[in-house]
Amino acid sequence: MKPSDPGINWLEEKPLGLAERLYLPLFLQGLTTTARHMVSPKLTVNYPETRPTVGNPLIYRGVHRLNRDEEGRVKCVACFLCATACPAHCIDIVATESPWPDREKYPESFQIDELRCIFCGMCEEACPVDAIELTSLLDLTGKSREEMIFDKEKLLSVYDMTKDSEPMKSAELGGTL
Amino acid sequence: MPVVIVDGQEIEIGADERLNCIEAARRAGKEIPHYCWHPGLSVVASCRMCLIETGQRDAATGKVSMVPKLVPGCQTPVKDGTVIVTESDLVKESRARVEEALLIDHPIDCPICDKAGECLLQDYHFEHGQAERRADLHAFTSRRRDVGPTVTLFVDRCIMCTRCVRFTREVSGEAELMVTSRGAKEEIDVFPGFPLDNKLAGNVVDLCPVGALGDKDFLYQQRVWFLKREANVCGGCAAGCSIHTEHNQDTVYRIKPRENMHVNKWWICDEGRYGWHHLHDPARLLEAGRRELTTSRHATPEFKAVEWSDVVTRLRDDLKAAGRLAVAVSPMLTVEEAWMLCAVARSIDPQAYLAVGHVPSTAADETFPGGFTIRGEKCPNRLGVAGVIALFDAAVHTWTDLVAHVREGHADAAWITAGYPTDPTSTPWIDAETAAAFAELKCLVVQDLFDSPLAKHATWRLPAAGFAERAGTWVNVAHRAQSFDKAIRAPAGVWPEGRLFWNMLGRRGLYDAVAVRHQIAESSATFAALAGEMPATGVDLRLQQLAST
Numbered sequence: 093m094k095p096s097d098p099g100i101n102w103l104e105e106k107p108l109g110l111a112e113r114l115y116l117p118l119f120l121q122g123l124t125t126t127a128r129h130m131v132s133p134k135l136t137v138n139y140p141e142t143r144p145t146v147g148n149p150l151i152y153r154g155v156h157r158l159n160r161d162e163e164g165r166v167k168c169v170a171c172f173l174c175a176t177a178c179p180a181h182c183i184d185i186v187a188t189e190s191p192w193p194d195r196e197k198y199p200e201s202f203q204i205d206e207l208r209c210i211f212c213g214m215c216e217e218a219c220p221v222d223a224i225e226l227t228s229l230l231d232l233t234g235k236s237r238e239e240m241i242f243d244k245e246k247l248l249s250v251y252d253m254t255k256d257s258e259p260m261k262s263a264e265l266g267g268t269l
Numbered sequence: 270m271p272v273v274i275v276d277g278q279e280i281e282i283g284a285d286e287r288l289n290c291i292e293a294a295r296r297a298g299k300e301i302p303h304y305c306w307h308p309g310l311s312v313v314a315s316c317r318m319c320l321i322e323t324g325q326r327d328a329a330t331g332k333v334s335m336v337p338k339l340v341p342g343c344q345t346p347v348k349d350g351t352v353i354v355t356e357s358d359l360v361k362e363s364r365a366r367v368e369e370a371l372l373i374d375h376p377i378d379c380p381i382c383d384k385a386g387e388c389l390l391q392d393y394h395f396e397h398g399q400a401e402r403r404a405d406l407h408a409f410t411s412r413r414r415d416v417g418p419t420v421t422l423f424v425d426r427c428i429m430c431t432r433c434v435r436f437t438r439e440v441s442g443e444a445e446l447m448v449t450s451r452g453a454k455e456e457i458d459v460f461p462g463f464p465l466d467n468k469l470a471g472n473v474v475d476l477c478p479v480g481a482l483g484d485k486d487f488l489y490q491q492r493v494w495f496l497k498r499e500a501n502v503c504g505g506c507a508a509g510c511s512i513h514t515e516h517n518q519d520t521v522y523r524i525k526p527r528e529n530m531h532v533n534k535w536w537i538c539d540e541g542r543y544g545w546h547h548l549h550d551p552a553r554l555l556e557a558g559r560r561e562l563t564t565s566r567h568a569t570p571e572f573k574a575v576e577w578s579d580v581v582t583r584l585r586d587d588l589k590a591a592g593r594l595a596v597a598v599s600p601m602l603t604v605e606e607a608w609m610l611c612a613v614a615r616s617i618d619p620q621a622y623l624a625v626g627h628v629p630s631t632a633a634d635e636t637f638p639g640g641f642t643i644r645g646e647k648c649p650n651r652l653g654v655a656g657v658i659a660l661f662d663a664a665v666h667t668w669t670d671l672v673a674h675v676r677e678g679h680a681d682a683a684w685i686t687a688g689y690p691t692d693p694t695s696t697p698w699i700d701a702e703t704a705a706a707f708a709e710l711k712c713l714v715v716q717d718l719f720d721s722p723l724a725k726h727a728t729w730r731l732p733a734a735g736f737a738e739r740a741g742t743w744v745n746v747a748h749r750a751q752s753f754d755k756a757i758r759a760p761a762g763v764w765p766e767g768r769l770f771w772n773m774l775g776r777r778g779l780y781d782a783v784a785v786r787h788q789i790a791e792s793s794a795t796f797a798a799l800a801g802e803m804p805a806t807g808v809d810l811r812l813q814q815l816a817s818t
Contacts, residue, residue: 145314171380172492187489196413197489220380 140231149228149258153211156204156242157250159223159260165192166248167223170199174215174224182208183215202244206232220259227254271349274326275299275355279527282347282586289471290342290353295681300720302364302393304478305430306343309535309639310439314341316430320363322354324380326615339363343625350655355676359592361397361574367497368398374453375479376411376425384480386493390428412456416446417465419485419539420456420474427481427704429455433473440639441469442538457481471635472535487523499756500527500741500805503691504736505586506603507646508536509745511806514545514737514756521545521737521757525614529806531749535808538643545737547690548757554750555762559583572730573804579766583710584714584729587618589733591682594618597671599626599716600648600685601733602766604750604787604796607650609770610686616660618775623658625651625699626686647738648689648775652743656795656810676706683710686766687717697721716766734765742799750799751807752786 093100109146111117137144159167170187182205190198215224227250236239242250271283275297280298282288289312291301304316319342324335333352339359347353354360371390374419374585379385386771410421431448438444445465448778449458459465465473474484496515503510503524511529515522524545526537547553557580558572575583588594596614614621629647638644655665666674675683684706689698697719704722707713715727726731737756743749771780798808 169381170489170496173380176492178493189489196378196411 100127132196134166144230146228146230150261151244152228152230154211154225155206155229155232155250156203156209156247157213157225157227157254158244158247159225159251160248160255161177165195166198166202167221168204168217169195169221169223170197170200171220173218173220179214180208181211182206199244202247204241204242205240206234207237207240211216225257225258225261230255271347271439273297273347274352274378276354282757288347290321290323290340290345290347290351291500292323292354292709293351294342294355301342302389304389304428305432306395307476307535309434310345310432310476311429314344314436315680316367316428317341318364318367320367321360322357323472326350326352326354327738331339350453359628359735364393365398365399365427368394369403370556372398372402373404374425375428378426382411382423382426382480383483383488384426384477384713388480389478392434398566405689407572415485416457416459416463416482417470417690419470419543419789420465420489421483421485423481423483424456426479426480426644427683429457430478431457432476432478433457435484436469436476437465437467440472441467443467444557445652446473447765467542468538468635468643469536469641472526472537475535484523486777491517491522496522498551499737499754501737501753501756502649502751503537503544504743505538505541505544505647507649507650507651507746508532508642508644509743509749509751510528510541510543510560512537513628514579518762519760522685523545527805531806532745532751532807533641534569534746536570536639536641539640540643544690545711545735547692548735548737549691549719552693552720552721552762554720554733556728557728557762557764559587560728560730577708577769580729580731580764585613585773587728588617588682588684588714591678591710593620593622593681595624595671595674595680595683596686597624598654599684599688600628600651600654601626601688601736602654602686603739603743603782604653604789605741605782606658606739607654609767609774609785610658611661612655613770613773614684617670622666622671622680623662624668624671624674625654625658626690627668629689629691629698638730646739649745650743652748653745653750655691657789659666659795660789660793664744668729672703672706675710680712681710682708682712684714685716685723686733687715688735688766690718690735691721692719699723713759730768732758732759732763732793734763734767738763739767740765742786742803748809748811749807750796750803750810752799752803754782762806 161167170185172185175183175185185199185204186201187197188200213226216226270284272279272291274280275294278297280297282543291303294301299321301321303319320339323340323345324333325335328350369575389788411425413421413423416422434446434448437446445459445463446457449456474482495517498513498515501512501514503512509535511527513525513527515525524542526535528535556574557577559575561573594614594617598610607790611623628651633645634642636679658665674680691698699721700721708726710726713726715724715731718733722748738759740749740755742752768780786799789796799812
């Protein structure tokens with residue numbers, strides 16, 4: 093975009109008024125903010141003794157999970173859209189024919205490198221069947237790099253762990269299915 | 270010259286050209302969407318996607334009279350004064366209606382459909398369709414049935430363009446596919462007990478504009494948008510079909526035909542289509558090895574790995590020390606590689622015996638009703654290699670001559686380049702009896718993709734490159750030379766032949782096939798046509814030779 097582009101609305105800086113030039117009113121305004129924070133409730137917590145509160149767990153972007161369908165099977169159809177959308181290239185899928193008659197394709201292996209992931213949530217956004225979701229689990233630790241590569245079983249176990257506290261996206265919550 | 274008016278733009282066409290509206294519009298840079306029409310098949314005008322407005326301009330008065338109805342562009346030939354309108358509201362409306370009708374019956378399972386990303390239904394709907402569906406039908410799973418050993422049919426994704434049916438009737442000639450039922454219940458099927466099993470069957474998958482026909486070999490292996498394609502030439506037989514090698518991260522996933530009206534038109538055979546699996550065979554030779562002198566010659570070969578930088582010098586020393594050299598220049602090598610090999614051989618032994626390597630062949634050429642021919646000669650470059658040897662020698666010897674030459678004891682050392690895609694499960698290209706002729710040599714160099722009876726007698730066993738890993742030029746059975754670059758890198762530890770010969774000639778830097786090609790073109794009348802930029806469809810060497818005489 094060039095400076096001459098008609099889409100740009102150029103604003104002129106206003107000349108300083110008397111209050112600005114006197115400096116004192118602005119000084120007091122700043123000091124008021126400082127004073128207000130001195131008396132307001134504290135936001136910092138003593139992690140990990142105290143757990144931080146997550147505002148809305150449904151929109152928080154923490155550890156991934158792979159959802160299950162009503163029959164307990166992995167919901168993913170191995171379409172690779174999450175792997176395509178992923179800017180960090182941390183999703184690795186091997187697709188194969190599904191063993192079930194009502195499904196054509198499913199992931200034989202599904203791996204997410206949590207160390208490489210930047211938790212942008214693009215995979216969740218791209219998924220056409222709401223199979224991959226980000227949970228509100230925020231303390232992601234491990235002792236080795238291998239441990240941080242989550243395979244299908246581990247991602248499904250994250251679902252089993254969080255399915256009660258964080259329901260799968262319904263249509264009201266913006267889900268597709 | 271006849272003049273056609275496409276959206277107000279006047280274009281000239283050849284006086285004796287027979288074009289339809291789609292082809293004429295394409296000349297003017299306008300793409301008329303179409304499903305059922307294919308330049309290689311008969312016209313049925315059944316999909317109605319190419320409906321356009323046409324008219325005729327009166328040559329005397331210049332007055333244009335339009336046809337009141339829309340007409341299918343594929344079925345309407347153009348002549349002098351034909352007026353084509355491809356962008357009117359009426360045409361656009363018609364296209365949107367066709368798209369809507371097609372999608373009523375379509376499962377829209379794009380996320381799990383292998384065609385997604387190269388699907389005409391997706392592309393045309395994006396460009397010509399309407400944003401909303403008025404019929405609120407629920408998506409359903411596509412029924413699937415096998416129609417042959419290599420092809421599977423997703424019945425509900427089909428849009429009934431019948432390209433596949435016409436292909437099996439007109440090009441492959443077996444007519445296995447047919448349309449069953451009528452109207453909205455129309456389906457593609459095979460006759461009971463006659464599966465789609467011919468040598469060109471894979472082409473129906475390429476022809477299918479949607480995801481109805483799937484290739485079992487490629488099914489669910491990779492999404493198409495991850496694939497990169499390189500214009501290559503098939504090494505399966507002497508026809509030298511133009512292909513696209515589609516790969517990702519140095520792994521080939523599929524081979525697709527590349528249009529070349531001089532060679533293969535739009536088709537390739539299944540042998541070529543699935544003939545890339547040997548590239549990733551775990552049994553491939555992956556390191557250069559030299560037999561240790563301490564082991565006996567007839568014991569099981571025990572090769573010790575040698576660094577490639579050492580191979581360059583030690584191979585030359587070994588061959589020089591042995592004496593009289595005989596070289597088999599494999600017809601799997603490119604012209605550039607063959608030329609460098611001959612130059613290397615002659616620099617080691619100025620009297621080196623040069624012969625065209627083993628030419629694998631099956632019974633006879635096989636021609637299909639559509640004109641496509643599978644050659645019986647199963648190597649891509651016999652003519653090119655023979656042409657190169659003719660530059661060095663008066664007589665071009667054959668593989669049989671070379672074996673006799675070695676048997677009679679005229680050679681002390683032999684350098685056999687092979688690179689035949691005969692993996693260990695199939696019959697090796699050389700039998701033990703022929704291989705025994707090379708047993709008594711002082712030094713035998715075997716350069717091959719896989720282990721063979723010949724390698725049992727080898728002093729040096731070097732790995733070769735597969736067809737997609739080579740760069741250079743192949744000359745097919747009709748003297749058409751096609752140049753190509755490598756599609757994937759050779760596996761770790763393998764130097765393609767070109768790189769080894771380049772280094773043995775003492776040339777600096779990376780192997781540059783184009784530089785070698787220019788050098789060959791300058792120095793010989795046979796290959797003069799290889800000078801300069803090569804067209805993607807190749808050049809005919811004979812035409813150039815006729816012109817120069």
